[in-house]
Amino acid sequence: MNISVQTRNLTRRFGRFTAVDRVTLDVYEGEIFGFLGANGAGKTTLIRMLTGLLKPTEGEAQVAGFDVWGQSEAIKRRIGYMSQRFSLYEDLTAEENLTFYGGIYGLRRDQIEQRKAILFEHVGLQPFAGQMTRDLPLGFKQRLALACALLHDPPIVFLDEPTSGVDPKARRSFWNLIYQTAQLGKTLFVTTHFMDEAEYCHRVGIMHMGRMIAVGPPGQLKRQYDKSTMQEVFIALHQSSEEAA
Amino acid sequence: MNASLKRVVAIARKEFLHIIHDPRSLVVIFVLPIFQLTMFGYALNMEIKNVDLAVLDYSRSPISWQLVQTFEGSPFFHVQYFDGQPDELERLFLQRKARAALIIHPDFGRDFHRQPATPVQLIIDAVDPNAATLIRNYSLQVIAEFNRRFGGEIRLPFDVEKAIWFNPDLKSAYFFVPGLLALILIMLCTLLTSVTITREKEMGTMEQILVSPVKPREIIIGKVIPYIVISMTIGVLILSIGIVLFGVPFRGSYVLLALFSSIYIITALSMGLMISTIARTQQVAMMMAQIATLLPTIILSGFIFPLSSMPRPLQWVSNIIPAKYYLKIVRGIMLKGNTFSQLIEPAGVLLVMTLLLFLIARRRFSMHLEG
Known part of the structure; x- marks a missing residue:
């Protein structure tokens, strides 16, 4: 299998605080990689480094085969990003938001129209195309944000806590959407702090205090730690690393 | 259309x-300048008319009657x-029934017919010093006029x-x-530019833009184009009103x-940047834009108060006011x-200032975004 995201001892420090501590990780093409950790564990910092928003302090990382140190331009064209904070223009319609993101990725007019049609279909937003974004229910805003991240057809998509703040039903249907997106052959890198969502991932990585303390398929991790849910695995791992510290 | 241009157009379009x-x-954006213009136009009137003048004529002669x-x-x-x-005059001034007394x-x-110079006394209420100066000048004009007509044979050598x-x-x-053109352009441009960028930071949309291949200079150009168009329109509006109405x-x-x-x-856009x-927030940006543009432009540009009458240090400061x-x-x-050649000096200074400010702002902006 081809590797989509690869890091070697990737580290980021803010002054004396180490937010991400020597993380080494491989994410494969077409995978839904779940990225777990409590708030402040370093998930967002790691994603920000991989998307080129933040320079690493040291270590190496390749995204879509390009180096984060010198080839961030090439990386940016090949990734989609949906940030933790809902970040679409509330005073633009759903369609205008998509058109804008098409424009800043340098797509042609006809490409934008074509992709818009496909994505509205994909995320089920057709009836709301002309509505102001601020009037959409939160679940639909999130679908729109995903559509914006997918507009330029990137092979790798980073979703930073995409389901925070929505009800369980909307979360469930958003995960269906994530599955459908993976079936298009895309690599999805999803951070979450909902342990039930971890069960949906092909593989998960668990982060604690800036370090990656476990990586593997949910089933394997549950067997390894002799637990029945990811929730329990997470708590067990948390305690053991707390004791080690 | 190349990719860079497409990105600029996308940002400018969104801004519109x-x-x-x-x-x-x-x-x-449009009503404020018109409001300010009419306010200044009718309120900031440096011409004074119908000043109440109390006259105490003890002479009661034909010639004093002529003077009055x-x-x-x-x-x-x-x-x-x-x-x-005469000592009751004070009451008149206190009650604001007169602003000057002759x-x-x-x-x-x-x-008047015997001496080369005959004094009269003029008392002016100087609570408003500007008005007092004007009243004094008007009085001197009137007296000069009187002298020309009734001064007889006695004339000054020149x-x-x-x-x-x-x-x-x-x-x-x-x-x-x-003055208002200068004030409104710099205030509005600085304000709009700083707010539009701060808003994206506040809403988190800036981050979403930054993971795309957009470069900082494309963000700047795309964001600034709509405001250049708006500013130019407002400039034309102010000029038209000034020419037609005033x-x-x-x-x-x-x-x-x-x-x-x-x-x-x-220059204004660079300040906004x-x-x-x-x-960090739109509110702070608004306040900073106001502080940086409103008072310095009104006070230190020569808009209302002549720079030549200011203390030296303030005159030095005025040199950095665009x-x-x-x-x-x-x-x-x-x-x-x-013509162009007659304006080379102020235009040159403005250009150098603008370039410097723009380069610093651009550098800071790029570094800021790359965090």
Whole structure:
């Protein structure tokens, strides 16, 4: 299998605080990689480094085969990003938001129209195309944000806590959407702090205090730690690393 | 269309959409300058008319009557006879029934024909010093007029003939229309630019843009284009109102003014950019833009208060106020019909200032985004 995201001892420090501590990780093409950790564990910092928003302090990382140190331009064209904070223009319609993101990725007019049609279909937003974004229910805003991240057809998509703040039903249907997106052959890198969502991932990585303390398929991790849910695995791992510290 | 241009167009288009979708902002942007213009136009009137003048004529001679008549004939004064004692005049001033008093002593009629110079006394209420100066000047004009007509054979060896150029009637509209143009352009551009960028930071949309291949300079250009268009439109609006409503002349070239105005607008946009790299919220950005533009432009540019009458240190500070140079340019072009070569000095300073400011702002902005 081809590797989509690869890091070697990737580290980021803010002054004396180490937010991400020597993380080494491989994410494969077409995978839904779940990225777990409590708030402040370093998930967002790691994603920000991989998307080129933040320079690493040291270590190496390749995204879509390009180096984060010198080839961030090439990386940016090949990734989609949906940030933790809902970040679409509330005073633009759903369609205008998509058109804008098409424009800043340098797509042609006809490409934008074509992709818009496909994505509205994909995320089920057709009836709301002309509505102001601020009037959409939160679940639909999130679908729109995903559509914006997918507009330029990137092979790798980073979703930073995409389901925070929505009800369980909307979360469930958003995960269906994530599955459908993976079936298009895309690599999805999803951070979450909902342990039930971890069960949906092909593989998960668990982060604690800036370090990656476990990586593997949910089933394997549950067997390894002799637990029945990811929730329990997470708590067990948390305690053991707390004791080690 | 190459990719970079496409990205710039996408950002500029989105920025226009923000404005169109929020008609209130559009109203504020356009109504505010018109409001300010009319306010300044009618309130900031440097011409004083109908000053209440109390006259104490102890002489009661034909010639003193002529003097009072000359005051009465002037549109500046409204003459009121007062028969009391000089020490009661104070009460008149305190009650604001008079702003000036003319006292003609009993021997005026006799002395006028005998002595080369005959004094009269003029008392002016100087609570408002500017008005007092004006009243004094008007009075001297009236007295000069009186002397010409009744002074008889006695004449000064020479006569000063006054000629006021470029604004012969000393109309205030002539100076506040250019001043307001300078003020509104810098205030609005700085404010709009800093707020539009800070808003994206506040909403988190800046991050979403930054993971795309967009470069900082494309963000700057795309964001600034709509505001250049708006600023130019407002500039035209102010000029039209000034010319049509207030009768301000336009003696120079429109093209030249447009050229220099665009430099000035870029100065304002650079200031806005600079502020956006410091302010975290729209509110803070708004306040900073106000502080950086409103008072310095009103006080230190020569808009209202002449720079030459300020203390030295303030005069030095005024050298870094862009509006000072722009004001020279606008007044020069509108009132004097200055040509390009006559404006090289202020235009050169403004250009250098703008370039410097823009380069620093751009550098700061790029570094700020790359965090």
